[in-house]
Amino acid sequence: MSVTEENPSYDLVVVGCGVAGLSAAVAAAEDGARVAVLERAPREDRGGQSRYTEAYLRMKSHTEVTDDFEAMLAENGAPPYLDPDLAGEVARGPTGRAGHARGVALLDPEVVGTFADEAGPSIAWLTRLGVRFDFLPTQFLTKSQPRLLPVGGGAALVEALATRAETLGVTFHYETTGERLLQDDLGRVTGIVARTEEGLRRFHGPVVLAAGGFEGNGEMLTRYLGPRSVYLRPVCKGANYNRGEGIRMALDIGAAASGDFGSYHAEPVDPRSGVAEPSVFIFPYGILVNRDGQRFCDEAPGTVDAWYERVTRRIFEQPEGVAWVVLDARHRRIPNYRLGIRTDKPPIVGETIAELAGAIGLSATALEATVDAYNAACTEGAWKPLELDGLATKGLHPPKSNWATPLTEAPFHAYPIVSSNVFTFGGVKVDSTARVLDASDRPIPGLYAAGETVGMYWGNYTGATSVLKGLVFGRLAGADAARRRSNA
Template sequence: MIEHAYDVVVVGCGIAGLSAAVSAAETGRRVAVLERSCIEERGGNTRWTEAFMRMKNENEVSDDFEEHFMQNAGWNLDPSLIAETGRPYADWSPIVKALSFTDPEVISTLAREAGPTLSWLRGAGIKFSDMATYLITSSTTRICPVGGGLALVEALAAAAEKLGVDFHYETSARGLVRAEDGSVAGIMAQTGDGMRRFLGKVVLACGGFEGNSEMQARYYGAQARYIRPVARGGYYNRGEGIKMALEAGAAPCGDYTEYHAEPIDPRSGQSEPIVFVFPYGILVDRDGQRFADEASGTVDTIYENIARLIGRLPGGTAYVICDARLDDVPNWQRTVRSDKKPFTADTLEELALQLDIPPQKLAATVAAFNAATRPGTFKPLECDGLATEGISPPKSNWALPLAQGPFRAWPISSANCFTFGGLRCNANAQVVDHDGQPIANLYAAGETMGIYYGRYTGATSVLRGAVFGRIAGRHAVGAN
């Protein structure tokens, strides 16, 4: 069998993998990147995202950054165990070090290293901006790299190539190579020429399992049949990195029963064809019934839960219905990124027939909703408290009657932006076992590192990939 010897072997070529590769190679070490895709599609999910980052500016995270993470640290956690996290990490018990919850040590490291990591990215030629986004209402601050995730991939890949990093495309990791003492010694990988052995310390940055229907069905149940990756890069994420580490004794972390959900137009084959216009209309299922409060908060705080609810509906599809007053919402067009036109009709009955919804049921739903609306001042770009009364589910903001044609509708399904379940890591990005001890020579970053529970702390995924990828690469070569 052909063997390749390196100091560090990185699995994955998204923001986490490239950050690890560049940070390790900056010290002069020999580094390899194994990437399942061809060179033209390298970059995983990062290639396709706008890469929002939950920052006030290029040096400071948002004011709600750590608070939001800790509000979503896990479910029904044992308070006697959580109390230990107030002590220095070295004093934590093995149980707590391996516990499946959002580790405050990891989050504080992410917050502390975010600014320095963005500064490091600027050194690779990346520029950042607070340009307008598809979120026309928002609860927090965000910036993004000019050129989105693709700019990150191309800049870091170029930096890696300049530093002498070897890229092995169309190469899929299959299993860890273990030394006699149990430490990780490398990766077995499938190439076009057969299996090869890549020896060195290993950084798993190969995404989650949104491209693996078997794993999604195992963890999500029957609803998985209706969920697809939000972008092409997600199809490459088959979960092997997570599985091989778990089989090697790694502790899990992150909620394996949930994923970061986005509402998309299922008719579109574009990357991330989001439909975020639902706060200004009503959402109905295939039977014409409302099933959620369409506007309980700003769209950035509610879209994930809305998408998850839609994923659990029969058929995994809903429809947002708006009337002519949608045009009173400034820049509403930014909230829809589908290349497919909405269904349009002059009457609700005509619209229902196009959507294959029973017309009488949709008419009854709209009539009941309209009767529950109340007079008030419509303020489309802030939560206006213009709510329904006496109807369930309510609509908490922007509740205008649907009465003026033409009517418009978009279908919505739930897309898997990335999976929550991953590997338990410490603040050095070292993968830990069920006793909280680092598995020697094994690191994880990006989606492969599990940190999310409950609601996704928006605009942090690319950031955590960059931060912990950089940490993993530096720690693996002893540069920390």
């Protein structure tokens, strides 16, 4: 099939219209490239999950990432039980880059270093596009690291980037889904086959895959996360557009898999709510109980920003993937406590623990016994809700390490909590210019990836790096593609 208006040719074809894809499109177009963006959603829903996030950025200033940035990415960038005797060998790999373990690529230190180095320049670039950044209040009542935020959240990023792209003449193809990559006889990616309302259409040119993870694909979730994935809910409606085609297309032509395909970024949300990200971060100040009315984890092992994901994973393990946080009236004396409750649904209220149990459908006998045992294990000490106070239970299993105060003040409140799937961890491996690598760590010519299509995390998410990853590697992909066009 020849290149025609029905099968147009571009200097770069970007799949996905979140902050990663838009960053790639704008960076390439600013260097004079002719760019197309393919977006599954209609125009009014463009931006995917990026539109709904507050877009926390793990930065201590407008120019510098946090001091632990690279260390935490490295810690969360490898399988937890990698054989120490093999670690050096797989970390080196056949080309000198970070290698592979269990058939999945390890995170390359050079990629991590580039990520850290390019964060500041990416924020400066966005500032020039009109985005404002500030250290605004977050939903974390206690936190270990600062978070820089775009004023207006992810929606502000999407609109600024999309507006700039339109000004530069980027062509947007909405309700268009990438299906298959095109390659020449030497393996170079030369375009993509996409499905539109009229049928299949070819778009010719190098490709950036920035279509997110597979949060909206039930088959892939079951295949990789297992049958219990039915108890996960997307964190926002934008996730329903992320169905894993970008990852699948790259793997189909030999891209290296990277990141933990069996895991995802977990966030505690209220299952009653239909709003985007109805998070419930107040749980460290009460107890978490399952359908049997039993506690099952330490609710407050550390600051909530550093531990909420691990606690949420324990909630996901419970029967039907649900738990309730039980609080007494004391929690309403925490300064700005409502910041930790983003659900639009009211708490379930009872004047007694037995009444609360009945309201949430638990055994009153079981819940009363759990609360009595917890109250008896609480010790005296100063309650300091906005810092780690070490006020811990004694002789209780599982323990509670901070903010352990008796639940005695009526009225008692409860919120149901389930694990949301913010984004999946499995994706493809890239180098420091966002080129997709094959299983031998060689770049696949003409193919880039950015955002959650790139696998970077194992087991635990490095908080406030996801949006930044999309911005940085999207920008790098677009700039590299434009540079190679200019040098051709």
